[in-house]
Amino acid sequence: MRGFAFTTLLLLSAALAGCVGEDASEIIEDTTPEINSEDERAEDTTHVEKEDCEERGGTWDEQTRDCSFPEERPEEEERPEEEERPEEEEQEPEPTYIPSCNVTASQGMNSTTNPENWSELQSGKWNVIEGLTQISYAPPVDDTEAIVDTRLDWMCGYTYSIKAPSDYNDSKQYPIFLFLHGGTTDDWFFNNFLTNNFHIPQNDSYIIVRPSKLEMDWNAKKVLDVLEDVKSQMAVDDDRVYLTGLSMGGRGTFIVAAELPDYFAAIMPLSPHHTPYSYLPLAEDVAHLPIWMSHGDSDNTSSYDLASQMAQELQDLGAEIEFHTVIDGEHGGWFSIYSDPVVIEWMLSHVRGQ
Numbered sequence: 001m002r003g004f005a006f007t008t009l010l011l012l013s014a015a016l017a018g019c020v021g022e023d024a025s026e027i028i029e030d031t032t033p034e035i036n037s038e039d040e041r042a043e044d045t046t047h048v049e050k051e052d053c054e055e056r057g058g059t060w061d062e063q064t065r066d067c068s069f070p071e072e073r074p075e076e077e078e079r080p081e082e083e084e085r086p087e088e089e090e091q092e093p094e095p096t097y098i099p100s101c102n103v104t105a106s107q108g109m110n111s112t113t114n115p116e117n118w119s120e121l122q123s124g125k126w127n128v129i130e131g132l133t134q135i136s137y138a139p140p141v142d143d144t145e146a147i148v149d150t151r152l153d154w155m156c157g158y159t160y161s162i163k164a165p166s167d168y169n170d171s172k173q174y175p176i177f178l179f180l181h182g183g184t185t186d187d188w189f190f191n192n193f194l195t196n197n198f199h200i201p202q203n204d205s206y207i208i209v210r211p212s213k214l215e216m217d218w219n220a221k222k223v224l225d226v227l228e229d230v231k232s233q234m235a236v237d238d239d240r241v242y243l244t245g246l247s248m249g250g251r252g253t254f255i256v257a258a259e260l261p262d263y264f265a266a267i268m269p270l271s272p273h274h275t276p277y278s279y280l281p282l283a284e285d286v287a288h289l290p291i292w293m294s295h296g297d298s299d300n301t302s303s304y305d306l307a308s309q310m311a312q313e314l315q316d317l318g319a320e321i322e323f324h325t326v327i328d329g330e331h332g333g334w335f336s337i338y339s340d341p342v343v344i345e346w347m348l349s350h351v352r353g354q
Contacts, residue, residue, distance in 0.1 A: 097149040101136040101156035109221060109259070111228035112157075118233050124166030126192070132157030132225055154214035158222050161212075162230060163195070165205035175206040175240035175265075175348060176230065178223070180256070182247030182273070186212035194335060199344040206242075206348070207234060216276065218245070218252030220259035227263070239352040244268035246334050247302055251279050254310075258285035266290040266350040268343075270334055272310075274303035280310055287317035290350045294337060296329020322346070 053059070053067030061068065106112045116131030135157040165174065177198065181191045195208055211226050213219070230236060243264045245253040250272030257267050267289055272279060291314060295307040304325075311323035326333055337343055 096141055096143040096146040097152060098141055098143075098146045099136055099138055099152035099155045100148050100150050101134050101153065103135045104140055105135050105137045105157070105221065105225070109224060112225045114225075114229045114232075121162075121164060121168075121233070123164045123168040126161045126163050128159065128161050129229065130159050132222070132229060133159055135225065137219065137222060158211040158213060158226055160226050161192075161210045163208045163210075164234065165200070165207070167205065168207075168234075170235050173235050173237040175204070175237050175242065176209055176227070177206050177242050177244065177347075178209045178211075178227065180218055180223075180243070180245030180249030180252040181210070181212070182245070182249050184216055184248070185214055188212075194338060197335060198338045199341045201341070201345060201348070204345075204348055206240075207236070216248075218249065218256055220256045223256050224260060224263075239354075240265050240348070241352070242266055242268070242347050242350075244270070244338075244347075246270040247331065248273045250302070254279045254282045254286060257289060258282040261285055261288070262352075264289060265352040266292070266347050268292040268347055270294050270337060271296065271299060271302050271331055272307055273301070274306045278306060280306065280313060283310060283313040283317060287314055287319040289319070290347075291319060291321045292324075292343060292346055293321060294324040294326060294333075296326040296331065296333060298328050299331045301331035 056067075058067040103112075103115050112132075112135050114129075114131040115134050118129065118131075119127070121127055133153070133156045136155060137157065138152070138155040168174070179191070179195055181187065191210060195210055198208060200206065207230065209226060209230055211223065213222075227241065231238070241264055243253050243257055244267065245251075247270075250269040251274070253267050253269040254272060257264055267286065269291070271294070293307065293311055295302070295304050297304045308323075308325075311321060314321045315323075
């Protein structure tokens with residue numbers, strides 16, 4: 001029994017001794033020096049011996065027994081040479097285009113002399129006068145290398161046709177009927193037929209002048225040059241110059257009369273066209289003139305309403321106006337008007353300034 005107790009005691013003692021040993025191993029101090037900062041870490045990693053220092057290209061300091069290395073700089077990235085930008089090619093100036101006419105028109109509303117002499121006039125027939133087409137109404141261009149472009153010939157003066165009475169005599173002064181055609185350009189056959197059928201009183205014959213345009217609207221300056229050219233060559237009664245036109249020529253009648261307010265004895269706009277802008281603002285400029293006006297109320301080309309408004313505006317301004325509505329009339333009916341003795345003689349009865 002005693003032997004069993006003794007054996008048990010020995011085993012217990014051994015177990016206790018094992019536990020104490022494990023605890024002792026856990027509290028062994030770590031004697032490795034602690035690196036407290038980045039600088040100390042760097043010093044430790046960069047410490048080399050003299051031989052190693054020199055081999056690595058460093059500088060050895062005997063006093064401090066330390067090796068220092070030059071600061072390493074990242075190699076500068078090679079910058080690609082700037083690509084040479086091609087010199088911007090100088091853009092050649094755009095050419096200047098001019099109409100075929102080369103005689104500069106006079107300034108303002110002063111007339112320009114026809115640079116070409118007339119051929120011998122044939123009475124009772126149409127004579128074509130082309131000299132004014134040499135006159136340029138375009139802004140002057142100071143460019144010796146300018147290129148002629150005939151598409152710009154609308155900037156030149158008007159070609160015009162003139163028909164003198166068959167009994168024309170220089171000893172007598174004649175009225176002028178100036179006719180402005182419709183459309184953008186001259187429908188020569190239609191207008192020739194129409195003007196050949198104008199009523200002409202036997203005892204009061206007149207000269208018919210018919211210019212041809214190439215532009216949208218009629219130009220008063222060019223019309224003035226036509227009239228003054230006729231006056232310089234023929235015997236004209238200055239106080240009996242009458243202006244008429246149809247469609248675009250009807251609106252042209254208002255435009256020209258407004259810019260030459262003291263030139264005409266009476267005007268006769270027929271079916272005046274309403275575009276590219278209204279002619280209604282011109283009422284005040286022409287209200288002092290006798291006006292014979294006509295328009296079809298079924299006209300689908302030119303505005304009857306605007307013509308009616310113009311007539312009313314002129315009446316309100318005290319103008320002497322005859323406004324005739326053609327019931328169910330379309331864009332036409334001009335032949336019957338120009339061949340009507342009553343209408344033509346109404347026009348001829350007026351004298352400028354009276």
